[in-house]
Amino acid sequence: MNLSIVIPLLNEEESLRELHDWIVQVMRSNRFSYEILFIDDGSTDGSWKVIASLCSENPCVKGIRFLRNFGKSQALHAGFHMAQGDAVITMDADLQDNPEEIPELYRMVSEGHFDLVSGWKKKRYDSILFKNMPSKLFNWAARRTSGVKLHDFNCGLKAYRKEVIKNIEVSGEMHRYIPVLAKSAGYMNIGEKVVLHQARKYGKTKFGMERFINGFLDLITIWFVSKFGRRPMHLFGALGVMMFMIGFGFSLYLGIDKLFIDPTGRLITDRPQFFIALTAMIIGTQLFLAGFLGEIMIRSRKNEPRYTIEKTLND
Ligand code: UDP
């Protein structure tokens, strides 16, 4: 199978059939063998009904329904788990991403030797103040922190070689940083393609302004995890030892001073150095313990799924 098209969705009943027909038309005219995976992330409208009827009409359509809303990242995770195509395309369900881009994206990952190609909505049809401006700042920060030179991390339209998605774990709200995850998993050939973008046709966006706050926090997490996730002791241990040494240095000074230099002077507990020594040694021990616990957790961690699938169709 050439292509798996993974589409996470939440309450997009109006768009689904139109999107399906459009994708099918593009697939037929390019003679691709394909599957379309709709992941219903706990919709409360008629989305699942539409998916169920598409599944019965077209055997290339598969559906997954979550018991409740688990978020776009979890929906992608479930789609990636099920995908069988040589290349995997992700796209949003709201008709903002254009299916006509799929053939070129497919060529870029299958012949162009890219591990991953990310769409770039160069000309966007979203609100300027609430989306375009914060998004520029956000992408700049993401580029600086991660070292992945993409203009548009949050673009829903992306293409992957199958191997890439089978080897990364999209957790939390990390869907914005799949390219970063891919890079830290060792897939360095990351490409970018300018894609057409449309205004949302039906319904409204599922993410509010909190997307930027969450996005920045996730960025810090991902930076930390990709740098120290597998060796927490190297960070916490080093900081802990450093703090402890500072504290130890001060106590040594106090001890020598009290014993040999000025035994009749102020009480040790009246001196500021005492408190510095105390705090630094306690914090140092805590940090060291954090690193130690981190190492133990890494060794005992199992990869449990973070979602519950209600039902699966055509699989
Ligand atoms: N989505 C989802 N789960 C969520 C939120 C969104 O599966 O919890 C889907 C949504 O239905 C759409 C895609 O993710 O297909 C992108 O969402 P949206 O269009 O609201 O984001 P925007 O285009 O505003 O970035």
Ligand code: MG
């Ligand atoms: Mg959208």
